[in-house]
Structure formats: C-alpha cells, structure tokens
Amino acid sequence: MKIRLLFILTLFAAVFSAQQGPYYHQYAKYKMDIDVDAANFTYQGKQTLTYTNNSPEELKVAYFHLYWNAFRSGSIMDQRVQSQGKNGDSRLQKEGISRLASIPKEQEGAQNIHWIKQNGKDLKFEIQGTVMKVELAEPIKPKSSTTFTMEWDANIPMQIRRAGRNNREGIDMTMTQWYPKIAEYDYDGWATFDYVGREFHAPFADFDVNIKIDKDYIIGAGGTLENPLEVKGYNANANVKFDQNQKSTWHWTAKNILDFAWAADRDYSVDSFTILDGPKVYLVYQKSEKTALWEQAKPKITQYFQLMNASFGKYVYPSYAFIQGGDGGMEYGMCTMILGEAKTLEDLCGLMFHEGAHSWFQQILATNESMRPWMDEGFTSYAEDLCMYRIFPPKNPQPNPFTGALDGYRKFVKTGKEEPAVWLGDHHDDGRAYSVASYTKGETYLIQLGYIVGEQNLSLIMKEYYSQWKLKHPTDRDFLHIAQQISGMDLKWFHHYWINTTKNIDYSVKNVEYGSNSTKITLANNGGIPMPIDFSVMTKDKKVVSYHIPMNMTHVWKQKDIYGGYTTLEFWPWTQKEYSFTIPYSKTQLSALGIDFSQRLADVNPVDNFVEVK
Ligand SMILES: [Zn+2]
DSSP states (O other): OOHHHHHHHHHHHEEEEOOOOOOOOOOEEEEEEEETTTTTTEEEEEEEEEEEEEEOOOEEEEEEEEEGGGGSTTSHHHHHHHHHGGGGGGGEEEEEETTTTTTGGOOOEEEEEEEEEEETTEEEEETTTTTEEEEEEEOOOEEEEEEEEEEEEOOOOOOSSSSSOOTOOOOOOEEEEOOOOOOOEETTTOOOOSSSSOOOOOOOEEEEEEEETTTTEEEEEEEEESSSSSSOOOOOOOOOOOOOOOOOEEEEEEESOOOOOOEETTEEEEEOOOOOOOTTEEEOOOOGGGTTHHHHHHHHHHHHHHHHHHHOOOOOOOOEEEOOSSSEEEEETTTTEEEEOOSSHHHHHHHHHHHTTTTTTTTTTTOTTTTTTTIIIIHHHHHHHHHHHHHOOOOOOOTTTTTHHHHHHHHHHHTTOOOOSSSGGGOOOSSHHHHHIIIIHHHHHHHHHHHHHHHHHHHHHHHHHHHHHHTBBBOHHHHHHHHHHOOOOHHHHHHHHIIIIIOOOOOOEEEEEEEEOOOOEEEEEEEESSSOOOEEEEETTTTEEEEEEGGGGOSSSOOTTBBBEEEEOOOOOOHHHHHEEESSSSSGGGEEEOTTOOOOOOOOOGGGGGEEEO
C-alpha cells in the first residue's frame, strides 16, 4: 500500500514537472484573392489557409486575429486608450481623449467574416473584439495539416494607428494587420492577444496573394511581385493589364515570413537597387521635395545591410521594401511602413535602420513581441544605435555608440516611474514606462552584457543566437542559454535583475588614499544590482591602465574586451558593499581615475564614479 502510494505520487510528480519538449513551430500557407473598391475604401477577401500542426498536442479550437475591429468606438482599443488617458499612446489620442471614441461610423475599421470552413465543413465561430475563436469540425492531430477556407469583407479604417486610409502624408491605403490571421500556437498555448495598439506575434507562413485594384494604383509590399510586366510602376516595359472594371491584378508571393503587408497609392514611385551580398531594396514613396532625402539614403542603406549582415547574421529574404505609409514606423515581413518626410538624413536613416533591424529581431529571430517586447524592440534599438554610430559617426567623439540610450535610461529612472521589462507589452500602465522597459532596457541589456562578458564574446553570442534560432521562435531562456555557453559565465542573476526587477546599478569611488609610491582606492556598491567592475587610471603622460574586479556570481572572469586589456584583481562578492585595492601609482603620477572609462555601465549616478587627481 505504502509502495503503491509512493509510486502514484512519483508518477504525478513526473507529469507535473514535465519540461518543455523538443522545439517545434506551426506553419501556415495562405492563398488570398482580394478585390479592392478603392473609391469606398472596402475590399472583399477569399482565403485558403493550409495550417500544419507540428505541436505534440491535438488542437480542437483555433484563433484568428481580426485587428481592424479595434478601430471603432467602444472597442477594446478605445477602452484602453480612454482608461490610460494622458499616459497612453499619444497617436491614439487628441489632447488626452481617444480618437476612436468619436470616429464616424463610415470611417470605422471592420473585418466581417461571412463564413469559415475546415476541409469543406462549416465551422462555428465567435468574434471576441479583435480575436475570432473557431470550434473545429475535426481536431487537428499532431504532425498533420488542415485546410481552412474563408470569405470576408473589410472596411479600411481612417488611418489612426499603423493601418488605414488617407494617412497624414496623403498615402491612400496602408494595408497592415489587414487579413484574418491565424494566431500563433506554441508551448505557451494560443497567442490570443487583443489588439490595443502595440505588438504582434504569428506563425511563420507562405503567402500567395492576388490583389485586384483600380489600375492607376501602385502597390508596395513585403514580398516578390510575380507579374511586374502587367502592372504599373515596376517595369518600364510593362504593358498594364486591366479588366472591364478598369482593375489590375497584382500577384505577390512570400515565403517563411510572419506577416504580409502592403500599401497602395496613385502617386507612388518605385525605386530599386541590389546590394552586393544583400537583398534587392525597394523604395516605394511619393517623390516630392518633402521626400528628397530618400534618394540620398540609398548609399547609407547599402552600408546598413552590409553592416547588419556582418554583425548579426545574413538577411535571408530576396528583397526588402521601405514603403511610405502608416503613422510612424512599423515592421512587417520583408518591408516596413514609415512616414516619408524627415527633417534630416540622420532622422530618415535612423527610422529606416530601426525598422530594418526588426527583420532580424522580430522577423528572422521571431520572438513573441507581446510577451517579451524587450527582446525585439531592445535588440533592434541596439542594432540601430550601432549602425548609426558607424554610418553617421558622431561629430563629438563618444566613448561608445550607446550614450544616448544610457542617458535616456538614467533620466527615466529619476522619475520613479520605471516598470519591469518582464511585463507584457500591452499591460504597462504608462506609455513612457513601456518604451523604457522595452526599447531602452532591452537595448541596455545587451550593452550590460557586452560590459560583463566582453564585446568580442557578445559578438559571438549574437552570431550564435542567429545561427541556432534563425527562422524560429526563440525565448529569453534560449538567448540566456547561448550567452552562458559562449561566455562560460553564470548570467542568470543579471538576467533576473535586469528584466524582472527595477533595481538599479549604482557604484561610486568612496575614498582615495595617496601613499608615497602607491594609492589605495575604496569603491562602494550603493545600488541594488551587483556588477563586475572595470576600473582605470589615467597617468600624467596620458596612459590608461585598466583593472578588472570580477563579481563572484559569474564564477568565470572576463578575459578580454575591446575597451581595454585588464589586470584582474581579487573578486568582489555580491554580498559585500565596499571593496578596497592598491595600485602602484603615486598622486604625482596620476591625472584621473574611475569606474568604467568606456561608460557602458548603466550606473544611475555616474558622477561619483570618477576622480580628477589635482
Ligand atoms: Zn521597433
């Protein structure tokens, strides 16, 4: 009896402590026929979706995103904007009031599902705001595929956030989040996040899309145009075909992307050029004095793709399109929608480089943006700053490419409004806190990692992350695993402090005692996050001598870093608040000393880190 009970308990324990099994991901193949009524900003849609369940679970329901249902008065997005008030996304408001609250009926967005079938059988579906729940007629067994067919019609909303018609620069249609898209399913279950204005997640998919639209429109899209000789804008020898309704059909395909997006305008021009060892780049925009900088951006874009390929792994798709559209900048598969008018070439390229970098951190390395926004926005911001620093070198020398991000982080910490980066992207109370948690702290995560493990190791980590996880859905544990493997260090403590808490780093030079031929230095840890410490002195003859004080939790000490060759000192236990050491220089030999001359350490109060020796 006793033995049997023990056996049952053991069995239960085994079931409930089951670990995530081998990696898999779901796959979708969309075939869509779209007929646009440009005069009325509506379209009719037909979709055939072949969906493959690679998970070990049998699926009895499926979920689809209907993002455009957010663009109405009283929608979940409207409620969120209203309850957030001035702390919310300013683009969704006018003077703190939701723009959706007063949207006229004829300008609302909608995706109206007429019917959906599975393998020819009618399915019951329930629309829950921006999510559609579908009861399946036949469960989808592990390692098997099913086919959904669907018809729907849609109202293209007035452009308020990302998608929509008549944006402020006069682009007729920004067609993003525009079709019923099956939700991602993984170990965490269905990713059924409501659309309240921020991030997206989806399974990898192939697209084969026919778009029928009035023949005077030009389309820009993330994908390959299969019939450039039959439509306007892409080939000088084109013989534009159109039907009795004066409409042309555009045939687009794309493979292994998360989301197919397009935009249409009658005044678009299409420029293209091919990057050596890179993609064919399309610039789709309204050419005018206001967008003259796009032409100047071309050589910078070439440098950019080459630098990104060398730093983070090769761009995998045949083309990439920068399309004028939307309300700021937003990334999609093989393209971005960005506003076209910019004050300077730096501003335009900054936006292009940011959205372009999402091709790596969101698209190729397809993290879940809703659950871990810091991994896509943060890593993207890191790549953007690195590229801007190299391609537009700062006029005044900077100690590293990230001083702007670090200053922004320090400033926000002082407001006391910081929220942990681990929070779900859509659930931050304060819009600024979301930005800092996702963009700035995600970027600073990599800056701190470079400081801890050394820049050469960080570079290896980024390349290994790409090679193990390209065209997959990694999580933060997968990234941390690689960081620990490459560096040999234990980094769990850092990951936890930086992502799950709002504790800060704050060190200082507490005391300096000058002897006749040496100097005793005492450092203090006044903050909540322990870190290894780089310490340097500058001698009177302008020589920099560097020391490294390891922190015991890493267990393996930093060996090299592009910012200095170090003499490694005795480790500093994380439990100890002060640390003293002696250097073989007298006061007369020294001109300055301090913590981290590279200024990568995200110390919230860096003024007490340096001492000028007088
Ligand atoms: Zn971004």
